Amino acid sequence: MAHGPAPGIGRWLFTTNHKDIGTMYLWFSFAMFFVGGLFALVIRAELFEPGLQIVEPEFFNQMTTLHGLIMVFGAVMPAFVGLANWMLPLMIGAPDMALPRMNNWSFWILPFAFSMLIGTLFMPGGAPNFGWTFYAPLSTTYAPPSVTVFIFAVHIMGASSIMGAINIIATILNMRAPGMSMMKMPLFVWTWLITAFLLIAVMPVLAGVVTMMLMDIHFGTSFFNAAGGGDPVLFQHVFWFFGHPEVYIMILPAFGVISAIIPTFARKPLFGYSSMVYATASIAFLSFIVWAHHMFTVGMPLAGELIFMYATMLIAVPTGVKVFNWITTMWRGAMTFEAPMLFSIAFVILFTIGGFSGLMLAIAPADFQYHDTYFVVAHFHYVLVPGAIFSITAGVYYWLPKWCGKMYNETLAKTHFWIAFIGLNITFFPMHFSGLAGMPRRIPDYNPLWADWNMISSIGAFLFGAAQVLFLFIVIRTIFSGRPASDQVWESAEGLEWSVASPAPYHTFIKAPEI
């Protein structure tokens, strides 16, 4: 078993090695991040000033739809699965994932799904144009023919996620080194365990909702068609029953990454480990009972609105606990500010700002004004970009030396951080203002009233895009010409992953480590 990687392309096609598969996931998500980012830049370029200049509304809608779908399913989720593949076995002292062959399969179906999805751009009638939330009947009766391809692609993505989640749970529950009890696991392992359960619970619901769409479109059923006794609002309930946990699927692993990085650079153990675990679990639980806060304007009875409003407000409590724990971890530490720490601190600040706007959105009467405006766009980008993207970036800088045995260039990485940080805020902060001032989302053209904020946002978007190109450059430069990294890498990093050599050998922990 102790042989090295197979030579040539076969290594990647047939690999069952968690490190290879993790690497492929990460590169794949990086590529998708650039594709989704390109679509975002088309959107921002069109919105640079009022009037229609670059694209037509029809194509604009395809861009917003694909940007959302690719960023959610192609960039953020595979990136976290990639991190999980690489780090979970290293963190719990396992030789590999529990189901290595399924691991290969769950990665390799993804490129097909996304080739199909992006390929719809070239279909007659164009790509899906109904937003990443694909509300019926716009996505059924009124959809372009490419919707069928879209449904198939979503099925494949869902299958991939479910297989990944099964693998992760099986690994965590069965493959821990002796002595690695549940409450000794690093928080990244915990958050992924909970995320994996969320995935298994809700990805089938997504599969179900697109199946219902498929049946409505091709087999004459009426799940979402009022004429046949269905209800378009049912779509929204089912979609958000998937969609809200999905949001947490994209943020819980981020909590784990941040909880690994902050203690390292504060040189102090994580504060309130067990309360972090409980907070994560309660966030996951609450995510199942708040879905209708995405649909306050749909016309629910008063009691329904109130229940969902209260439940949503409750999420602030466990989320607050997490933020307080991180800050207390920093308190009276001895901090240094390398790139992973910078990204993590930016995560805590900006994610909290996103949390504040989330709390505002939870207030149903105020949501009547915020709903479907740029305020919502600002909110979820503040949660997802600094939340998911920054934590992934932080994780990459943190573990990259372990992966490739080379140290990245700190000055370049800090430059990357500052450009990304400034770009992000220039892009998304003005969206709060344009949204409050009344600009609806998903419009290709707008009144000059909102012109200034949009112009600033657009400039920020290109700055943020440039920062990511720099990121790509830094990663490649590190792999090819970084200076060698030590096994420990970071002065006070703790965890089993630092006990193996840098770069991590192709096979690790063939013999279980002593805890």
Next chain:
Amino acid sequence: MKTQADKHIQRLSFKLALLAFLMFMFCLFVLPPLYQLFCEVTGLNGKTSNQAYIAKQDIVDHSRNITINFIAVSHNNHIWTFSAPEQSLVVHPGQITTTKFRVENTSGRWIAVQAVPSMVPINATNYFNKTECFCFNRQILAPGEQSDLGLQFIVDSELPKAIKSLTLSYTLFDISEASSKEIQAEQQHRIGLNLSRVDNLITLPNASEQNTEGNAYGR
């Protein structure tokens, strides 16, 4: 050779896959009816029942006046006119009332339409009982045919006191494409009855003809 750990992994993975499969089935087969049931019980989406209400002996409460507004809405591609001649009625709870909606097929072909009811305020939905309604069945109309669609209802005397007016809307959907069999049966039926509209049978509904050229979305 399988170790104990491998068996554990297999068993666990199987359970998890089963869980995922069950969630899928749950979403597909349990959620929609559950939602319908939930809506019927709570009136969540303002949809009134599509089952005829069996009138029970109810005392007419003359002390309360409830205004009922009727709204007629036509879904897209309307080839008919649809209206509520009696826009509003004042009734007492417990009183059996009859009204009608009027539809006229202005197209040159046979059509089938389905009315979908909806009511506001939402919490009144369960107190509005229909003993007869054209929305229970699809309506088939010959070219140019005008028809009065009957509705008989009772407002439950337990209607919450705060509610003084109800609005009932019917949205009429074109379901000709899905109803060609029913339309043909109706045509046969009317020939059997020897009605004078036989001349109109020449224009059989042919939905595909409507939807072919110059329309990439047509299906």
Next chain:
Amino acid sequence: MRWIVSLPCGLLLFLLSLSTHASEWQLNMTEGVTSISKEVYSLHMLIFWICCAIGVVVFGVMFVSMFLHRKSRGVKSANFHESTVLEIIWTTIPFIILIAMAFPATKNLIDIYDTEDADIEILITGYQWKWRYDYPADGVSYFSNLSTPLEQIYKNAAKNQHYLLEVDNALVIPAGKKVRLLVTAADVIHSWWVPDLAVKRDAIPGFINEAWTKVDKIGTYRGQCAELCGKDHGFMPIEVKVVSQQDYELFIQEKKKLAADIAEAANQQFDFDELYRRGESVYQQHCATCHQLDGKGLGIFPAIAGSPIATGPVKEHLNRVLNGAGAMPAFGEQLSPVESAAVVTFQRNAFGNNMGELVQPIDIVEFKQGR
């Protein structure tokens, strides 16, 4: 490291100097003109300031820590990592703050849901991509389309102040009266939103939703569709004119007279030039967004120029325009017989189609009656 600070500041200043449009840099939610919108606004500000206060405390502690507890200052890290008391405190305090927020929010929501005792009832129907307003009590009904000319959208003309927020027929309501709004849709889901009234309600095909408003201040209030509804989602604005009771009555009478006029015009005969001229303007308003100004179509939207429909039998053409097909909406209810006749005449003779035929309003009426 000073450039790190000066670079974004310089950039921001540069950006500010760029913006020469006469916009107001509006930052915040509108206070609006109804009691509900004012309540919503103060609720929004309340929550906002609470968030700010929490932010100042949380970020304050964080920045102090980042300043004091850095390795470069030679500090040694402490080793504490648990405190049940602290955990309880920071679970309880947010909880109490949330409860304090919930009270005004609940009250506000109850007010929004009180649709009883309305003076007027209006039915709002969302179409791709326009609104229709019905006053059932008066039998008045009309469509409300975007009135911004295409030249402004495609930057061939200067944009006016109400660019994309102006319509041909505004919704008119009397001041000081409680107006009950019933919202539904005829195709996909739309959402009727006017920020100044703090009313946003989804328009769902087959279902009816209600909202209400009572505006005391005479004026014009603007909004937009707030739910993605297809290609021209960004081009279906809402304009609400709040007028005095007398003006409102005048408006209703006018609309009734207009309806009678249209019925009468349907019996008139027009000459070719008149029909062509009228048809051109109808075409620009209703057809050009999809079939394009030059009649050449766009992507899935077929060309009118040389199309088998516009150069084929008149009856087929009328059927397509009046009854629609697939993605092509039915215009039979939206266009008056004169407008329909004019646009069909125009399409059959413009763009090099030159069929030389003209369609009279009476033909439309007869076609609709199935003759």
